[in-house]
Amino acid sequence: MDENHRILIIDDDPEVRNSYRQILALHEDPDRTNTEALMQAGARLFQDESKSSDRPANSAYDLTLVENGEAGVAAVKASMESGRPYALAFVDMKMPGMDGAETARRIWEADPAINIFIVTAYSEATPDQVVRSTGRDDLFYLRKPFTSQEIRQFARCLTTQWSLREDQKQMAAELEGANEGLEERVRERTRAVEQSEAELKTTLKQLRKALNAAIEALAAAAEARDPYTAGHQRRVANLARAIATELGLPKDDIEAIRMAGAIHDIGKIRVPSEILNRPGKITEVEMQLIRMHPEVGFEILKLIDFPWPVAEIEREHHERLDGSGYPRGLKDGEILMPARIIAVADVVEAMTAHRPYRPALGLDAALAEIEKNRGILYDAAAVDACVRLFREKAFQLSGEAALEA
Secondary structure (H helix, E strand, C coil): CCCCEEEEEECCCHHHHHHHHHHHHCCCCCCCCCHHHHHHHHHHHCCCHHHCCCCCCCCCEEEEEECCHHHHHHHHHHHHHHCCCCCEEEEECCCCCCCHHHHHHHHHHHCCCCEEEEEECCCCCCHHHHHHHHCCCCCEEEECCCCHHHHHHHHHHHHHHHHHHHHHHHHHHHHHHHHHHHHHHHHHHHHHCCCCHHHHHHHHHHHHHHHHHHHHHHHHHHHHCCHHHCCHHHHHHHHHHHHHHHCCCCHHHHHHHHHHHHCCCHHHHHCCHHHHCCCCCCCHHHHHHHCCHHHHHHHHHCCCCCCCCHHHHHHCCCCCCECCCCCCCCEHHHCCHHHHHHHHHHHHHHHHCCECCECCCCHHHHHHHHHHCECCCECHHHHHHHHHHHHCCCCCECCECCCCC
């Protein structure tokens, strides 16, 4: 985006507001990591907040700092009217008048897409209490005292996430427009040949080809940001299709599984590449971002009029039979069969491939994992079909030799 990301700070303490301003204006400073030091520095550097600019000259962000929830809600409404929405808001939980939870709820009424961080002391509120107050469970939490490194890291990750989400909206709109154009061409061709059955079959074939090309483009866009998983979606799609065929599913269901498998990780477009490609341990906040990718993919794919429930299948591919999966914690009978099949294929492919945080574990380990959790995490029929493919029918995955029967 051409303009700096906009960040809203809502806190009744002027020293804390000035500390935020200093943190988000400067580069990493290991000697200034605790809240007390930052407050003192902010008090010295910003004696009169009302006379200083919201955006320091070297700031990477366009900051707005307000002292209460009412002013924060008004700022968000004004930003939406001007067409320059905020990417992120840091909201203090305990403030005079409107508290942080009510402020978050009213901000989301004005702008559902903004990322919100509730900043709270241990004694002020629990995450469950805030969730009940706001009606949403996608809040982020930061406990006091916080460090400058935490604030900068969260600001960088969540503003990047917000930008990617805005780009996704544009990409989905363009894809939908292309799909509408294809449908219009189909109608024109059909009228020209007086609804000829032969011409209709040809047109449908062309539409399917165009749809496949669009799906491949989406898959390539996701994998381009994560070189360690390049080809992962294609391999998962091929294995999932083979499992579905082994189970004797109808051809139409098999095609749905193949297509959904080819783009099952499209939602990772929203996850910053620095997290996807990091060789070290992933933090809890970063894991929250990664676990959002099935819902993100659903939001993208639901805008496309597929002949199958591709969006729903994509959203459920990380669900598990015992309810331990995500994003919705679905259980056995609530999970679509195509999603169960893709889940098995996804686990097997992922374990046999190298990742930045671990080497490949091998096919033996992958098959042992799904057999161990057969009927617990993974669909029993899908597991049995997958094992037969490798052990009895010499199915090849990424050049991995099949196990002997």
